[in-house]
Amino acid sequence: MVLRKKSVLKTLIPLAALAIVAPLASCGDSAGTEGGGGDKKTIGVSVADQKSLFYVAAVQGMEAEAKKRGYELKVTSANNNANQQVSQVNDLLTQQVGALIFISQDSTAAGAGVRAANQADVPVVAVDQRPESGDGELATYIATDSVKAAKDLCDWMFSQIGDSGEIAILHGVLGSTAEIQRTQGCEDSLKEHPNVKVVAEETANWDETEAFKATQNILSANPNLKAVFGESDAMALGAAKAAQQAGRSGMTFVGIDGFPTMFAGIEAGLTQATMAQQPYKMGEIAVDNAISIMEGKGDGIAKEQYQDTVLITKDNVATEDVKTFYGPDASVDQ
The missing domain is CATH 3.40.50.2300 (Response regulator)
Structure with a gap:
């Protein structure tokens, strides 16, 4: 039987208590059209890092789909720092993005970002990492089984x-x-x-x-x-x-x-x-889902979308x- 080491979890748990303290601009329905006042409709992307080949490929898939659909992405990388990622999510929300695609550093720390997005009425498309139960509402979760x-x-x-x-x-x-x-x-x-x-x-x-x-x-x-x-x-x-x-x-x-x-x-x-x-495909799906939600067509999107492996x-x-x-x-x- 596998006996998993749990001591490292003690260092993660305090992160769940992190709060988003910077004031949020109004991010309601208007965020779904222009996003931050730019010429293009904007989707925020918060990624744990851009060193992992998985995350690099996922962002490339997002960028390809956004370009094809005429949407702008604002991509941030947390460099595997959970505290930094919480701050970056907050910054994205103040820019009135229409949706947030979230690849979190860890499932515990992710809760603060999801709650903040919920409070700002910004839908969250989670990829790869799932925020812990009770830490907020996701529009959908895309991951490997x-x-x-x-x-x-x-x-x-x-x-x-x-x-x-x-x-x-x-x-x-x-x-x-x-x-x-x-x-x-x-x-x-x-x-x-x-x-x-x-x-x-x-x-x-x-x-x-x-x-x-x-x-x-x-x-x-x-x-x-x-x-x-x-x-x-x-x-x-x-x-x-x-x-x-x-x-x-x-x-x-x-x-x-x-x-x-x-x-x-x-x-x-x-x-x-x-x-x-299939991270590239997951990135494409994430942007497609985010756009559907922003355009009021997201009712048919499944809450969980598990992708096969080979x-x-x-x-x-x-x-x-x-x-x-x-x-x-x-x-x-x-």
Whole structure:
């Protein structure tokens, strides 16, 4: 059974108490037409960062759809700083954007931004991360079904190691939607594979370097380790590189994202599988939904819109096009 570390959550909880203190301009029906007084109708976008390939691709999808539809985007990046993101959301709202597309740094801190948008009558389209229940009203939530993705991926990984043996798990940012759901999905798979034992868990915060260092320690303490489930591609790549440096061959490393770098890793035999997400498409959907809502046509939009993932292994990595998932600028050479 997976025993998730919960201590990091203590650092996140105080963020839920953050309040938006700057005064809000009136952002009612007029925001749905001009948005900030500009010549174009405007959508605000608040993104956790613009370093992650997932978020870069999502914003590119948003930009492409907005340009096609004649809408302006105001994009802010919080550089993985939850406090900064709360401030940026507040700034967007004072500019009277017609809708807010929100990719939050973490699900707890997101509540303050959603509540502020609700108070300003600005609809919120959440992407990837879901603000915690009770923290405000979302127009819709667009994301990967991370529970299913992790369940299917762990099922595949366990089959590769003969449905028995020792594995390690590298967690993303504790308390984030993706971390919670991907942990749950692998736990569901573990229940069906009682001979697979989790002997080590570390939090690497979606980061390749952190995963590399964590896996070095895991490998030293667990000479019989067969596989590592990285809850993101970056962490899976970091783990695989640590094993390569340590001369530990024959292990299985899997992740979730479908990054171009992971496609390259699978082609090279460094890693073995990923569940490819569709961030570019999610960005397009987010803007399409925001425009529909601003134009008074959003009644038919589902509250939850989960996008499928595709299992990428050595068997299909050469035939699946990474551009399908990460947009026209994506390349396995990235």
